[in-house]
Structure formats: structure tokens, C-alpha cells
Amino acid sequence: MIRVGVAGLGRMGKLHFLNALRNKDVNVVAIADARRSNRKDAEKYKVKIYDDYRKLIGTEDLDAIIISLPNFLKKESIAYAAEKNLAIFVDKPLARNFGEAEEIVNIVKMKNVPLMVGVNYRYFESVQKAKKIVEEGSIGDVVIATSELIMNGPFSHPLVPTPVPEWWFDKKKAGGGALFDLGYHLIDLLHWMFGDLEVEFSVLGYRYNLPIEDSATVVLKSSKTSTRCVLNAGWFSKIIFPNFNFRINLHGTVGYGSTDRFAPRNFYLHAAREGTMNLLRRVARKKPNYLSYTYYYASFAKILDQFFESVKNGMQMPITLQEQLSVIKTLDKAYRQSEGTKIG
Amino acid sequence: MADIVLTRANGYSKEDIDACVARALDALNYDINVQSSSVVIKPNLCYYWDYSTGQTTDPRVVSAIVDWIRQRAGNQVSIFVAEADASAMRTKYAFKALGYERLAREKNLKLVNLSEGEIVDKEVAVAEERFVLPVNNLLLDAGLIINVPKLKTHMGVGFTCALKNMFGAIAKPRKFAYHSKLARTIVGINKIVATDIVVVDCIIVSGKTPKKMGVIMASDDAVATDVIAAKTIGYKPSRVAYLKLAMKEGIGDFEDPKIIANPVRPEDIKNAFPRQNYFLQQLSWKLQLKLLRFYSKISKDVIPPILDE
Numbered sequence: 075m076i077r078v079g080v081a082g083l084g085r086m087g088k089l090h091f092l093n094a095l096r097n098k099d100v101n102v103v104a105i106a107d108a109r110r111s112n113r114k115d116a117e118k119y120k121v122k123i124y125d126d127y128r129k130l131i132g133t134e135d136l137d138a139i140i141i142s143l144p145n146f147l148k149k150e151s152i153a154y155a156a157e158k159n160l161a162i163f164v165d166k167p168l169a170r171n172f173g174e175a176e177e178i179v180n181i182v183k184m185k186n187v188p189l190m191v192g193v194n195y196r197y198f199e200s201v202q203k204a205k206k207i208v209e210e211g212s213i214g215d216v217v218i219a220t221s222e223l224i225m226n227g228p229f230s231h232p233l234v235p236t237p238v239p240e241w242w243f244d245k246k247k248a249g250g251g252a253l254f255d256l257g258y259h260l261i262d263l264l265h266w267m268f269g270d271l272e273v274e275f276s277v278l279g280y281r282y283n284l285p286i287e288d289s290a291t292v293v294l295k296s297s298k299t300s301t302r303c304v305l306n307a308g309w310f311s312k313i314i315f316p317n318f319n320f321r322i323n324l325h326g327t328v329g330y331g332s333t334d335r336f337a338p339r340n341f342y343l344h345a346a347r348e349g350t351m352n353l354l355r356r357v358a359r360k361k362p363n364y365l366s367y368t369y370y371y372a373s374f375a376k377i378l379d380q381f382f383e384s385v386k387n388g389m390q391m392p393i394t395l396q397e398q399l400s401v402i403k404t405l406d407k408a409y410r411q412s413e414g415t416k417i418g
Numbered sequence: 419m420a421d422i423v424l425t426r427a428n429g430y431s432k433e434d435i436d437a438c439v440a441r442a443l444d445a446l447n448y449d450i451n452v453q454s455s456s457v458v459i460k461p462n463l464c465y466y467w468d469y470s471t472g473q474t475t476d477p478r479v480v481s482a483i484v485d486w487i488r489q490r491a492g493n494q495v496s497i498f499v500a501e502a503d504a505s506a507m508r509t510k511y512a513f514k515a516l517g518y519e520r521l522a523r524e525k526n527l528k529l530v531n532l533s534e535g536e537i538v539d540k541e542v543a544v545a546e547e548r549f550v551l552p553v554n555n556l557l558l559d560a561g562l563i564i565n566v567p568k569l570k571t572h573m574g575v576g577f578t579c580a581l582k583n584m585f586g587a588i589a590k591p592r593k594f595a596y597h598s599k600l601a602r603t604i605v606g607i608n609k610i611v612a613t614d615i616v617v618v619d620c621i622i623v624s625g626k627t628p629k630k631m632g633v634i635m636a637s638d639d640a641v642a643t644d645v646i647a648a649k650t651i652g653y654k655p656s657r658v659a660y661l662k663l664a665m666k667e668g669i670g671d672f673e674d675p676k677i678i679a680n681p682v683r684p685e686d687i688k689n690a691f692p693r694q695n696y697f698l699q700q701l702s703w704k705l706q707l708k709l710l711r712f713y714s715k716i717s718k719d720v721i722p723p724i725l726d727e
Contacts, residue, residue: 088723096720229466232724235506235594238466243511282466282515312467315724352717364720367713371722 075101076161076385080140081127081151083107083116084239085232086165086374087142090192093375094140095119096364099386106130127151131158138163138385140378144239145170146247152178156185161385163378165192167258167405168398170249175402179395190381190391191398195259195320196266197373197380200336204322208267213326219268220304221260224319227252227288227309243284251286253278254405256307261294261408262401263322264305269298271404276411281310292408316341318370338369345369420639420671421446422646426682427621427632432478434632435621439482442636445678448615450487455561456496457487458530462568462583462619463501463512472624475566477517479619479634483564484525497525500556502532503591509533530556537589542606544667549606552589557611565613565640569631569647569687570624573703575600576658576696579647580616580640581608601660605667613640618647625651625692633682641670646677650687653696 078100080091087107094102104122106129107113113123124130127147131139131154138161141151148169155162162182168191169175182189195201208216228242241247248254265271271294279289289308296303313319324331338344345367352362364375384391423445427438461475469476484497499518501509509531513519522529536555541548557563567583574597575582585593585604596603618635622628637643641664648655655661655672665672677684707725714721 085723089720092720092723096718230724231506232726235504237506237508238511240508282468283517283519284511284515312471312473315722349713349717349719352719353713356717362717362719365722367719368722371720375720 075099076382077101077103077135077137078140079103079130079134079136079138080105080142081130082142082144083109083112084142087140088112088115089371089374090140090142090163090378091116091119093364093378094382097379097382098361100382103136104130104134128154131155131160136160138382141165144241144247145249146241149174149178152189153181156181156187156189159185159187161187161381162189163192163381164189166262167191167249167254167402168395169402170247172399172402172406175399179399182395188385188391189395190384190393192374192377193259193262193393193398194373194377195263196393197376198333198337200333201263201322203336204324204331204333205267207324207331212329213324213331214328216268216299216301216324216326218302218304218325219264219322220306220325221264221322222306222320223256223260224306224308224311225256225313226311227255229309229312230315243286245286248286250405250409251278251284251290252288252307252309253290253292253408256309257290257292257305257408258401258405260305260307260322261404262397264294264296264303265397265400265404268296268301268303270400271296271303273404273407273411274302276408278412279308279310290408290412294404315370316345316368341369419673420637420642420675422642422675422677423634423636424677424679424682424684424687425634427634430621430630430632432481435476435478436482436485438632438634439479439617440486441680442617442634443483443486443615445680446615446636446638448638450490450562456498456556456559457491457562457564458498458500458556458560459483459564459566460500460583460587461518461566462578462586463507463509463516463518464504464586465507466512466515468516469619469622470628472568472570472622472628474512474516475568475619476621477521479617479621480518480566481521481525483566483617484527496528498528498530498556498560500530500532500554500587502554502587502589504586505592505594530554532556532587533589533591540610542609544602544606544609545663547602549602551603551606551610553587553607553610554589557587562614563611564615564617566617566619568624569618569620569635569651571626571651571694571696573699575604575660577648577651577653579618580613580637580643581605581660581664584608584611584613584640587611601663604660605663605669608640608664609667609669614638616640616643618643620687623651623691626694627692629690629692631687631690633687637675639671639675641665641672642675645672646675646684650684651691652688652693
């Protein structure tokens with residue numbers, strides 16, 4: 075059994091915690107959160123509870139840690155976990171900028187501990203099928219790829235409303251706005267499909283007058299395949315789950331493909347079908363596809379399972395640190411390119 | 419008998435909205451006398467979504483109201499734009515995100531967070547029950563209160579307009595705590611803080627979707643406004659819990675108000691409003707959540723925290 079701790083029980087941390095609880099190879103030993111309400115929520119799960127992630131890591135005998143803390147705590151928490159030789163799963167972004175990412179990678183390499191960044195979008199079935207199209211060349215060379223991820227970002231809230239944590243609005247603490255939060259996923263996917271990317275153009279939008287951007291348009295070019303990629307990311311949309319405004323369109327020399335073709339057309343039918351399948355799997359004593367009924371959240375369960383499998387078998391992590399360094403380097407360049415091109 | 423003015427803007431530019439608001443307020447013919455005191459404007463800034471979503475008051479409507487007051491009462495009058503923190507919203511960010519900080523700079527207005535400063539616990543009786551609501555002194559001392567709500571449907575109470583907008587003025591940020599007694603609390607705050615003028619921002623309304631309506635509704639009675647607003651979007655006022663309670667408590671004018679409609683009629687709004695069946699929506703939502711919990715119980719699958727209570 076892998077002994078796991080969860081540092082940070084915000085919305086993402088809680089999701090990882092619940093997913094980890096359902097993994098048969100995992101024993102979630104303890105959680106830590108600075109917020110009393112989050113700690114109180116965790117009481118029903120019968121795990122040890124700490125108010126500081128350092129106490130959790132320092133006290134418990136762990137094999138792995140899930141770090142779901144605010145961006146400004148990533149480096150120090152990773153360093154602390156690496157010091158204790160823990161395998162680390164950390165929410166994206168890995169760091170707030172390229173310099174910090176390099177420092178983290180150096181720490182992890184020096185301590186020789188495995189670290190995986192939770193870039194869950196790679197685990198969407200629709201994305202994996204789109205990647206296969208690129209790899210198989212079934213639409214020829216992809217000349218243009220457009221990508222979109224427009225959501226409500228930190229402005230979404232659960233059924234019982236809670237305020238957006240203020241660090242989201244502080245560039246120093248967060249690292250950036252919509253480009254950093256959502257663009258990170260798109261750059262990761264485009265990099266995964268087309269290799270290293272050069273920034274050709276970048277513009278940030280500030281419709282909501284906040285210190286961080288609420289939209290971004292970036293044009294990139296793959297040095298490996300010459301594919302021109304367009305990225306549109308935004309936090310400006312009052313879009314509510316299960317609506318999900320994400321796609322990658324691939325325009326090739328022979329045809330075109332889109333993740334939209336492989337995503338559920340009717341969310342409710344998809345949920346009913348997947349829910350029924352999971353009930354049947356349970357009857358047949360098979361492992362359910364956790365969260366598959368939500369489509370979106372299933373990717374979080376899959377990526378965490380992959381992390382635990384790699385830890386259990388001592389395998390290399392499927393998402394490399396070098397890839398994540400490239401993503402943050404590209405983001406840094408996009409921010410630099412956008413200077414002087416801010417729009418309202 | 420209350421007056422209700424309904425008028426339509428020629429377009430959606432600032433100039434069109436300025437003209438429309440001024441026309442509505444002129445037609446209302448309200449005798450403002452605030453030379454020595456303050457004017458408080460209470461927009462609906464329930465969250466960070468801007469006016470284009472139909473959720474929050476368009477700052478251009480507030481801007482037009484400010485111009486109209488200054489023309490009538492002079493430049494010396496102090497004008498405050500006031501909103502309180504909400505369960506998920508912090509006023510300091512809403513003022514910034516929704517364009518009110520910029521407006522305050524341009525028009526020399528004071529932005530006030532009603533959850534900060536001098537807060538007084540005011541006792542009120544509704545339906546023979548006495549309770550206390552925390553209210554900012556600014557509202558209690560104001561010479562004129564202008565309530566600038568949105569016309570929109572609402573998951574909790576069916577629809578929101580003038581009376582519900584004042585619920586947002588209660589100083590306590592975590593208003594979710596009042597949701598189990600929402601109708602009583604809405605009527606309570608309106609008993610404590612009486613609105614003098616209502617200017618309903620129906621430039622973009624929100625029902626099933628947002629919709630550009632280009633209409634301004636103005637009145638000198640919040641209850642009469644809500645009765646007409648409810649009717650124009652297809653709700654029976656007697657079936658809206660807080661309106662029913664307000665009628666019982668006699669806090670406003672329920673008799674058929676005098677509608678000064680130029681050139682838009684209530685039927686025009688009713689026909690164009692993107693209606694949403696509140697009862698079906700509530701039923702469907704509750705059913706979905708129940709199904710989800712049942713499924714999770716028997717399958718042991720996870721419920722995403724965003725859908726958890």
C-alpha cells in the first residue's frame with residue numbers, strides 16, 4: 075500500500091483526496107489544510123488532520139504526497155516533500171515562472187524523487203484520439219491547430235457559495251491569470267502533440283480590470299512540425315458545469331479533426347450511460363471508471379491513478395519535468411511578448 | 419397610487435442609455451430635495467459577472483442616474499454607490515471588475531462597502547416574528563436611496579428586482595445563512611430601508627439566457643415595481659413568496675399602478691423576455707442532485723466537490 079498525504083484541501087485537493095481514497099493501492103494517511111472549514115469537512119473520512127502541510131510531512135511516515143496548495147506555496151512545499159524523499163503529485167502549474175520551475179526541477183533531481191504535474195487534460199479521451207490523428211497522419215500534416223479553453227476559472231463556486239481566494243488576483247502569488255491557469259493546459263497539449271513551440275504573437279485581455287489577465291490569445295509555431303498553433307484562453311465566461319468550452323481543432327493537408335468530435339454531444343445521455351456502466355461494473359465486481367459520468371472530472375481520477383501506478387511499480391513518471399519546464403518557458407515568453415499589447 | 423415609467427433606449431450606446439434614463443426619471447417627476455444630504459445608489463453587484471451577462475447593473479445606467487441627480491440637485495450633493503459583500507463576492511473586487519472604480523473616478527463618486535464601517539443591528543417584525551438585521555448607517559442616514567436592480571430570474575426566489583436587490587444591502591457578507599428564510603429577510607430589510615426611487619436596469623435582462631431589451635423601468639415604489647416586473651416576465655405576483663409576504667405586511671403599493679409607457683408596453687417585455695420555468699428548473703435541479711447522490715451511494719463513485727453541499 076502506498077501511504078499518501080494530501081496537502082491542501084481546496085476544491086482540487088478535495089477531488090484528489092476523494093479519488094485517492096478510492097484507489098485500492100493507496101492508504102490516505104492524513105490531510106493538511108490551513109482552513110478550519112476544510113479540515114472540518116475532512117473529519118468524516120477518518121484520516122489524521124493537520125493545519126499545516128509541514129506538520130503532515132514532518133510527522134507522518136509517507137511514501138507520496140499530493141500537493142494542491144496555492145501557486146506561491148508550490149516551491150517550498152515541493153522542497154519540503156523532496157527533503158523527506160516523497161513521491162510528489164502536484165497540481166499544475168509546477169511554478170509561477172520559469173526561474174522558479176528550474177529551481178524546483180533542480181531540487182527534485184538532486185533528491186532523486188519522482189514528481190508528476192497534474193496536467194489532466196492529456197487524459198481526456200477526446201484529446202488522446204486527437205493526438206492519435208496527429209501521430210498516424212490520417213489528416214496529413216497538421217498545418218494549423220487552434221485551441222480554446224474559455225471558462226470561469228477562479229470565479230466558479232460550489233453550491234454553497236464561497237469567495238474566490240484572494241491570491242488568485244495577485245500576480246506575484248498566482249504567477250498570472252487566465253493564460254497561466256488555462257493556457258498552461260493548452261500549451262501542454264500543443265507541446266505534447268507538436269513538440270517545442272516558439273511564441274510568434276501574444277496579447278492579453280483585461281475586460282474585468284483585474285491585475286491579472288482574464289483572456290489571452292497566443293500564436294505559436296512548432297519548431298519540429300512547423301504547425302502554427304493558436305491559443306485562446308479566458309476566464310470571462312459565466313459557463314456552468316457540465317458545459318465545457320474546450321476544443322482543439324486540427325487542420326491538416328488532407329482533412330481536419332477536432333476534439334469536439336470525440337467528446338460527448340449530450341452530457342446527460344453520456345452521464346446516464348456511464349453511470350449505468352459503472353453500476354454494472356460494480357455488480358460484476360470490476361473497478362468502476364471513477365467520475366466517467368462527469369466526463370470532465372474523470373481525467374483527474376485517471377491521472378492520479380497513473381501517478382500511483384508509477385509509484386507502486388517504481389516506473390518513470392509519464393509526464394516529464396522537462397516537458398513542464400518547456401511549458402512554463404513558453405508561458406514566460408508569451409507574457410514577455412504581450413508586454414505593451416494589453417487590451418481592455 | 420404608484421407611478422411606473424417604462425421607456426426604451428434607441429440603442430445600446432452610452433448616449434442612448436443616458437437619454438433613456440433621463441427620460442424615465444423626468445417622466446417619474448420625482449421631487450428630489452437632497453441639497454444638504456447624501457444620495458445612496460444601490461446597484462445589483464451580486465457577483466463578478468459584468469452587465470453583458472444580465473446579472474449585474476450596467477455602470478452606464480448608474481452613470482446616467484448620477485448625471486440626472488447632479489442636474490437636478492447640483493454638484494455639491496454627495497453621491498455614494500453602495501454594495502455589501504456577499505457569500506461568494508467581495509465588494510472591493512466587484513467595484514473593480516464591473517467598472518465601478520472607473521466610474522467613481524470619472525464622476526467623483528464615493529464607493530462604499532456596506533459590510534464595513536458603522537453597522538447597526540436593526541430589529542424588525544415580519545409575519546409577527548421579530549429578528550435583527552445588520553445594516554450600514556449610510557443607508558439609515560441617506561437623504562435619498564435609489565435602488566438600481568436588474569430584472570432577472572433567480573434560482574432561489576423565482577425572480578429578482580427591487581425588493582431582492584435590497585437583500586444585497588444587508589451588511590452580513592454570508593447572506594447564504596438567510597436563504598432558509600429568504601422571503602422574511604427580503605421583506606425585513608425593505609421595512610428597515612425604504613427605497614425612494616427605483617430604476618430597473620432592463621437594458622440587458624437575464625432569464626434562460628441574457629437578452630438585450632433596451633428598457634428602463636422607473637418608479638417611486640419598490641413593491642409596485644416588483645409587481646409589474648413579475649407580471650412582465652410572466653410570474654403571478656401572488657405566487658412569488660416574498661411578494662406575497664410583502665403584500666401581507668403592507669409595505670408598498672399593490673393597487674394597479676399608473677403605467678407611463680413610452681413607447682414600450684409591459685406586454686412587449688413579456689413577449690421578448692427569455693422566460694425560464696422556475697418551478698421546472700428547481701425540480702429538475704433537485705432531481706439531478708438526488709439522482710447523483712443515489713448513484714454515488716450505490717456505485718461508490720466520487721461526487722465532484724463543485725456539486726457537493
